[in-house]
Amino acid sequence: MASRSQPASRKNPKRPVDWDEYFKNGPPKEIIVIDDSPPPQPAPSGGSRQQPSTVSRTAHMTGHYNLANGSGGQILHTDKKRKTTQYDPGYPDHHSYSSTQTPHAYGSPTTLSTHSSTVSINGNSSTAATSLGSTGIGTAGPSYAPQAAAAATVGPKRKRVTRASHAAAANTNLDAFASYHPPPKPPIKAKDVYVMQVQDNDRNLGVRVDDDDGHYIITPDTDLTTRYHITKLLGQGTFGKVVEAYDRVKRTKCAIKVIRSVQKYRDASRIELRVLSTLACNDKDNKNKCIHLRDCFDYRNHICIVTDLLGMSVFDFLKANTFAPFPNSHIQSFARQLLTSVAFLHDLNLIHTDLKPENILLVHNSFINYAYNRPIPSSSTTTQRQGRSRRVLLDTDIRLIDFGSATFDDEYHSSVVSTRHYRAPEIILGLGWSFPCDLWSIGCILVEFYTGDALFQTHDNLEHLAMMQAVCAQKIDTRLVRSVLGRNGNSNHSSTLIGKYFKGARLDYPNTETTRASKKYVNAMKSLPDIIPPNTRFNKQFLDLLKRIFVYDPSKRITAKEALKHDWFKEPCSDEGTEAAKARDDKLAEKAAAQAHAQAQRELDGY
Numbered sequence: 001m002a003s004r005s006q007p008a009s010r011k012n013p014k015r016p017v018d019w020d021e022y023f024k025n026g027p028p029k030e031i032i033v034i035d036d037s038p039p040p041q042p043a044p045s046g047g048s049r050q051q052p053s054t055v056s057r058t059a060h061m062t063g064h065y066n067l068a069n070g071s072g073g074q075i076l077h078t079d080k081k082r083k084t085t086q087y088d089p090g091y092p093d094h095h096s097y098s099s100t101q102t103p104h105a106y107g108s109p110t111t112l113s114t115h116s117s118t119v120s121i122n123g124n125s126s127t128a129a130t131s132l133g134s135t136g137i138g139t140a141g142p143s144y145a146p147q148a149a150a151a152a153t154v155g156p157k158r159k160r161v162t163r164a165s166h167a168a169a170a171n172t173n174l175d176a177f178a179s180y181h182p183p184p185k186p187p188i189k190a191k192d193v194y195v196m197q198v199q200d201n202d203r204n205l206g207v208r209v210d211d212d213d214g215h216y217i218i219t220p221d222t223d224l225t226t227r228y229h230i231t232k233l234l235g236q237g238t239f240g241k242v243v244e245a246y247d248r249v250k251r252t253k254c255a256i257k258v259i260r261s262v263q264k265y266r267d268a269s270r271i272e273l274r275v276l277s278t279l280a281c282n283d284k285d286n287k288n289k290c291i292h293l294r295d296c297f298d299y300r301n302h303i304c305i306v307t308d309l310l311g312m313s314v315f316d317f318l319k320a321n322t323f324a325p326f327p328n329s330h331i332q333s334f335a336r337q338l339l340t341s342v343a344f345l346h347d348l349n350l351i352h353t354d355l356k357p358e359n360i361l362l363v364h365n366s367f368i369n370y371a372y373n374r375p376i377p378s379s380s381t382t383t384q385r386q387g388r389s390r391r392v393l394l395d396t397d398i399r400l401i402d403f404g405s406a407t408f409d410d411e412y413h414s415s416v417v418s419t420r421h422y423r424a425p426e427i428i429l430g431l432g433w434s435f436p437c438d439l440w441s442i443g444c445i446l447v448e449f450y451t452g453d454a455l456f457q458t459h460d461n462l463e464h465l466a467m468m469q470a471v472c473a474q475k476i477d478t479r480l481v482r483s484v485l486g487r488n489g490n491s492n493h494s495s496t497l498i499g500k501y502f503k504g505a506r507l508d509y510p511n512t513e514t515t516r517a518s519k520k521y522v523n524a525m526k527s528l529p530d531i532i533p534p535n536t537r538f539n540k541q542f543l544d545l546l547k548r549i550f551v552y553d554p555s556k557r558i559t560a561k562e563a564l565k566h567d568w569f570k571e572p573c574s575d576e577g578t579e580a581a582k583a584r585d586d587k588l589a590e591k592a593a594a595q596a597h598a599q600a601q602r603e604l605d606g607y
Helices: 144-153 164-170 263-282 314-320 328-347 436-451 461-472 478-488 491-501 516-523 537-549 560-564 576-605
Strands: 055-058 067-070 110-113 118-121 222-224 228-236 240-247 252-259 293-299 302-307 360-362 367-371 375-377 382-384 389-393 398-400
Touching: 228 252, 240 302, 252 263, 263 293, 263 302, 263 328, 314 360, 314 389, 328 398, 328 436, 328 537, 328 560, 328 576, 367 576, 389 576, 436 537, 436 560, 461 491, 461 516, 478 491, 537 560
Parallel strands: 110 367
Antiparallel strands: 055 118, 067 110, 222 228, 228 240, 240 252, 252 302, 293 302, 360 398, 367 389, 375 382
C-alpha cells in the first residue's frame, strides 16, 4: 500500500552494557539449568584453578553476534497524522506520548549484530537492559545460584532449558485461549480510589512550581515527595507530564504521570485510577498483561499516578526499525497477548476505546539485526531494497497501557472515541459503540504489524469509509445503518445519518467535493487478500481471522475470546523471530550455567 509519508532513518551508535550488572541478582527465574559437566575438582595445593573457557557454537541464524547496547538517542515522531505529542526537546532522552498515555521509558535497546556463520559468546558481553516490569528478565532472586551450584556438585546431569515466554512463542500448537485468565464471577468493580494528599513541608512559597498551563515544572535530580526522586522527564501530553523516578521504598525505578493542575484533568485522572484499580483487583498477578497501578498521591495540587517503568512502545520500535514489518511469529505472539488483555477488559465490562501500537509497550527492547530486503510496490514490478537490515526483538512480552479513555459499558459513552486510524465504522457512522470497536482496532493493528504501515491513513470520515470498502471488498449500505440504529432504539435518527454519508443506498463517494488526490489514494488501496496473500496455511488462517474482525455490523464481529480460539494460533511458524528467541535463551542458559559453575567453585574453595 502506498504511504503518504516517508519515515526518517537513524543509525544508533553502539556502546557496551555491563553484563555482570544485568545479572547482579542472579539469572532469570524462567531458566532452569541442570549442568551435565563433571563436578569441579578442588585445585591442587599451590596451584591455580582452571578458568572456564569461552563458549562457541554454530549460529541459529546466519551471522555472529556481539551483545552490545544501542544508543538511547532521540526518536522523533514524524507521523504527524497520529497527533502524538512530542517530547520536550530540552532534555536529550525523552520520548513521545499520546495525550493520556501511561508512562514508559526506552532504556537502551540491545542489538545483536549478525555477520558470519559462527556465534562467539563472551561471558562479558552485554544483553538486554533489565526491565522494571512485574515479570521478565532480571527478576530472579539470589537464592537461585546456590541451588544450581548444588546440582553441579552431585555429578553429571542432562542439561534442560525452559523459558515460559519462549515456550509460548515457539510452541505454536499452544491453545491461545488457555493463556487467558478470566476475572472472578462476579467481577470486582472498584470504587473511587482514595488519593492521599502528601504534605510538602519543605516547600518554598516563593518558588513557582507550575507553568502557565498548569503543568508541573520538572527539574531532574529533585524530589517528588520524600519517597520519589525524579531522574528525568520522559514525555508530555495533554493530561500532564511523565517522569522517570527512583522509588526509595521499593528501591527500584518507576514511572510517574504528573497530572496537570487543572480540575477537568484531575477529574479525568480519578476515572483512570478507578479503572487501574479494577484491573488490579481482578488480576493481582497481572496474568493478562495490563499495566498495574503501584501508587498514587496528590502533591502540590497534582495527582500523580505511579506505574512500573517499561520499554518503548511497539509503534516506536516500528519507527526506529524504519517501519519494517514484524516477523510472523511475533505478530502471532502480540495478537495472543493483546487479545488476552482485551478479553479480560471486556469480561470486566470495560471497553479500552483507544487501542493502537503507541499504547502497547514492550517489556524489553533488546533485538538482533537481520539482513532484510523489503519489497517496495511500484507501478509495474516489485523491487527490493538491497543491503538493508531489520531489528528482530528477542522478547515479545508486552503490556497494554493508557486507560484514560477506558469506559464501563453501562456508563456514559462519548460520541467519538479511538484514534482515527483505528476507529471502527460504527463510531464514524454515529451508530453507537461497545466492545466490538476494540476488535476493529486490533484488526488494524495486526495489519500494521504485517505491513509496517498504518492501514487507514486519513482524516476525513467519508474517505475513511471509502477506504474500508476497498480493504474489505464489500460495500456499506443503508440497510446496515437502519438495522444497527433499530437495535439501539435510535431509528428516528436514521434519515439524518444516512443523508450525511449516503446517496440512495450507496456511500456518497466520490462526489463533487472529492479531490483528485483522495480518489487516487483510495483507488490505490488493496483488499485484504492482496495485502496478505493466502499463499501459506499461516496466511490463510491469518486472513480468515481478519475477515472475521473487519465486519461492518458490530453484532456480527468476532469477539476477543472467540478470536483466541481461532485456528491461526495453532499454525506453526518458524522465522527470524523464533531464531532470535533461541539465540536469547541459549545465551541466558550459558550465562546461568557459568554462574552456577562459579558458585560451586566458590563453595568448594570455602571448605
